[in-house]
């Protein structure tokens with residue numbers, strides 16, 4: 055599992071603080087120990103000097119006198135003062151404080167030699183198992199003459215206690231600091247990441263179909279502002295690319311439609327001529343069928359681009375029964391071995407775009423014929439009741455498997471084993487039909503049984519004639535008329 059940036063930041067900041075505290079603690083306790091030890095050494099030096107001064111006066115020959123000096127100085131013992139030992143130049147004990155075990159303070163031969171040369175040896179010693187003392191050993195001289203060796207020792211309890219206090223202080227204060235730092239770091243990272251989250255939320259709302267939107271972040275921290283500006287610039291480029299692609303499709307579809315329509319017209323004229331033998335006529339009819347399919351395909355492409363461009367419908371009363379009749383006339387001979395017939399034909403008017411509605415019916419009926427094998431029938435009916443107008447296209451074709459029904463309205467989806475490539479489909483017919491139905495406030499319902507046939511029902515809200523705006527039922531897809539796709543075939 056990967057941690058969010060917010061948690062990472064929080065943990066990093068807290069971790070850095072803990073590391074800093076640990077380093078500070080070790081440096082501080084090291085420095086404190088060194089200072090306190092040096093103070094203790096100074097203290098021991100002072101004591102040793104006092105003892106030495108007295109020994110100089112009394113001499114070291116008389117052991118009882120030396121013991122007296124020792125006892126006088128080490129009254130408090132290790133508990134409240136210091137203890138001391140006096141040795142001769144060989145390191146042999148002359149006198150020692152009563153409270154101590156002299157063996158624990160014994161000197162090695164090497165140490166005695168170093169002391170006799172004038173070195174002062176300070177070292178820590180653990181006595182009686184658990185008590186720690188600092189021992190200062192040094193020689194005592196009378197002019198040029200060596201008097202002996204004295205060892206002065208003091209407990210290091212004060213140092214340990216101070217260091218223990220420091221540790222406790224660090225644990226308590228550090229613990230609180232870590233908790234506070236954790237909370238502050240979490241709050242800070244949340245606060246500084248909020249603008250990014252806001253940008254991400256806006257970005258998530260921008261869909262491919264709506265590339266005109268921009269994040270337009272203002273007054274954000276500079277990094278977020280840069281991210282937002284970069285994102286906006288990318289949207290701008292994408293929008294331009296999409297627009298170019300749409301315009302390209304529009305132009306290509308439009309450019310193709312004109313010669314195709316002319317071709318269709320010419321073939322129709324040829325078909326009218328008398329004296330055509332049967333074979334020629336059949337050939338011409340096949341050509342006419344294919345050309346009309348090409349025209350429908352280019353018209354679908356045109357509408358696809360219009361749908362993407364957010365085309366607004368121009369609503370006028372459309373007599374759907376007439377539209378159905380026209381579709382029937384266009385498609386009835388398209389596949390000679392599939393019979394297209396008209397079923398129930400109520401009179402019905404809907405508010406909408408005539409060309410689009412015609413394309414809608416054409417696409418559905420065309421599919422019915424396309425996916426119905428030889429000998430089958432496609433029935434086109436129109437029903438009207440108070441609320442709705444229904445165009446019902448029933449076929450006896452291959453049917454749509456239930457799991458595919460939700461997919462067939464998606465763009466470029468082609469069902470069947472080999473897709474519908476063989477039948478010239480591009481997988482956009484139903485997507486366009488669905489868009490047109492929805493744009494008119496309606497929908498397309500599908501009932502289908504594999505191997506038996508399908509029923510596609512276009513449901514459109516019925517038009518109340520008096521509300522419809524008057525005017526010629528001309529297409530308004532393009533006010534210039536340059537891309538008038540009227541007469542879709």
Ligand code: ADP
Pocket residue numbers: 421422423425449451452453454462463467468469470473474475478479480481482483484485508
């Ligand atoms: P196509 O250009 O492939 O016909 P459509 O969008 O018109 O594209 O249809 C999508 C898919 O839906 C088709 O490929 C086909 O599998 C399935 N389909 C559409 N209409 C029918 C029908 N009447 N009978 C069986 N399958 C159909």
